[in-house]
Amino acid sequence: MVASAVLALPGLAHAAPPSLPEGAEADEAAPADDSMTTADGQPMPTDTQPAGPGEDVVADDGAEAGFEGDASAEGEFESDFDTDFGDDSSGEFESDFGSDSAGEGDFDSSFDDGSSGDVSMGTVGLDTGNDGPGMVAGRREPMANSLRGGVGLHHTSLAEVGGKYTFRFRLHTDFFVKNDFFCCEGGGEGDRHARMRGAVNLGFTFTEWTEVYFAVNSSSNRNTRDQGARQDPPTVFALGDMQFGVKGAYGFKDGGIRLGGQLGLGLIAGSERLRTDQVNFDIAAILGVDLRYLTDKEIPVRFTGNIGWTLDNSIKLTEWSAIDDQLSREVLRFSSGANHSRVNTRLAVDFPLRLGKDKQFGIDPFLEYAWDIATYQEDDFLDLTEDFGASPLQRSQAWLTLGLRANVYDGLFVDAGVDVGTTSPSYEFGPPVAPYQVTLGLGWSFDPKPRVKEVPVPIDDGSSAEPVLEGRLLGRVTDTEGNPIEDAKVSFPGLASNVILTDANGMFTSFRFPEGPVSISVELPDGSFVEQTAEVRNGEDASVDVIAEVVAAEDPVFDGTFLNADGEGVQVSVALDGMGIQESFDSDENGRIAIALPMGEYKATLTAEGLPPKDITFSVTEEGAIVTETLGAESAEGGDAAAGGGAADPGMETPLISGNKYRVRVKKKPRYSGGELNEDKSAEGLDQLAAFLLAHPEYGKVQVRVHTDDRGNPKKRSQDRADAVVSYLVKKGVPAGRLEAKGWGAKDPVAVNITSDGRRKNNRTEFRVREYDESKAPAN
Known part of the structure; x- marks a missing residue:
């Protein structure tokens, strides 16, 4: 048996046979042969320490600094293992790296941000934290590609794509040897057939829910038999078939239920030259159910189903009618990997277990059932079917796979499996199924996200100088x-x-x-x-x-009454700012409101439809605070409508503003002094933004998202700036309920922070649309 290293395509291993000399004779040939801690805040003894500054770290939202992630809680660091490598996580490893690693979890697939983490490979329904299923050492659980496609078992594609920005490399070989494989079982003129195949498979996850893959496969077949005038060569190589594909998957129920799909394009080469002769196409839908995310005890059982169709043009590689001997033709068809278009069904159950003190080892026993149904019939093989017997399921090719995969270290995988053929088709519907096939594989999944490390510290015994x-x-x-x-x-x-x-x-x-x-x-x-x-x-x-200091359990009550210029109650929105509270509350239709507040000093901006906003201050004492305010009285008397120059005019020109249903762009960005808004330098852009929002009610809610560099306390500084922008827009008449202040800190940089130019680029303000109703847009 001649062996050849092989690279494989999803469901395809085809190549054109070599040229046959006329009257070729068969050649005679012999048969072939607890004292450590991570940076989660747990106390540790003096002989250990966490990773120090400059070493591998975990940044806000469960992700490392400088990468986008899907963590379950903003700014939170976890050293426990998360489980959906996947965010992951938890997912946007939003530390998506991403991230997944609850997979493609985003520590959501994540370090998500799982992840992947979002990880929540939360963002995509994967990871719900950094210590749930599918997460290992702060990153989404590493995953391996299938034999000829994206992330999967041997023949079944999983509804997973791995952690964000993870890269996968896989080698595998499979082989079988069988006497009397094609004919003459029990006779003296039987054949002996040996086949070895192999594949190189590459995969890359570029979003929390999408991966691409590329595979190259080859095979070597040797058939020996005592038959004169055979028209097939004893040895047939099928070399250099290639497969390109893309797969997407999305999780629901915290990643417990996942849906996906994949598209593949196969380029089929010949055995005499590495040149594409035919093109195949395949498509499949994927459904996965993972009990780790659906049960309280995180039961490690996963069910997966694939159904798809392959448009197979490999049968067109050769003019089969030129080969008179049907047995030679069938042996050549099997050896070159030629097959018909077919419907593909894959069912699998696997048991993904994590072992070791830090869950650093993974073991995944699995069981797969593959069933292909041919959608094309080739009448030239009817006689061969009559000679050697028809199949009870004429169009079916089916086999059962029992396998075991082990994640032996970090992202290094080894696996083995046995395919047991259960059903071969009649010859006019396809080549026979091997009675058995042994598969051995080696893979590596690389996650560029830094990992939390435990760093031992030498004990100072006093001997060191x-x-x-x-x-x-x-x-x-x-x-x-x-x-x-x-x-x-x-x-x-x-x-x-x-x-x-x-x-x-x-x-x-x-x-x-x-x-x-x-x-x-x-x-x-x-x-x-x-x-x-x-x-x-x-x-x-x-x-x-x-x-x-802890706020008292029972707070005094702020009791407010709000009237218009005629003394009638009017419904208002009260935007409070004080004692760590920055939130908006709505009164009832009669202008009455009651809120339990901590004692202290407060500022508030009152807004009501059709009336100018009004700023007030009040103090909450042990007895509470009783406030009665009239809106619109100042305008009626000719005074200023409100602080800051009054409400914006919805009819004013706004050349600095443009927007769509995803974001609003302001050409002249807000300027700041520390955490405060520089109103003189920011007024032009923000005044036009307020007028734009008042004139466009379709923008139901806009998030003011402020980013900063990493100096000082970036989280607090960015939140102070976002609150200041929202406060300014509210003073200009924009209802507080249409605005949301979000300080993003330094966790999503666009440049390095080691230069002044990089820090300037990282200090930026964005306006993201959170609620948009096109039906409310004004008519042009």
């Missing part, structure tokens, strides 16, 4: 009564982009920093921030307590 030049902070976050605050996000602005979560005792351990003062920023679970400074000492673990 070199002094330790760095120290750590051992901290605890509590409320004013000493109760620990769990899941508070601790960061160190200007020193590291990592976020550390406090544990159930409110404890956290910092990275190692040089001696000197260190700024600590703590984001509490309610979204408020606490800033503090601590002193790092050389070679020591310094203790620090962060005490956060």
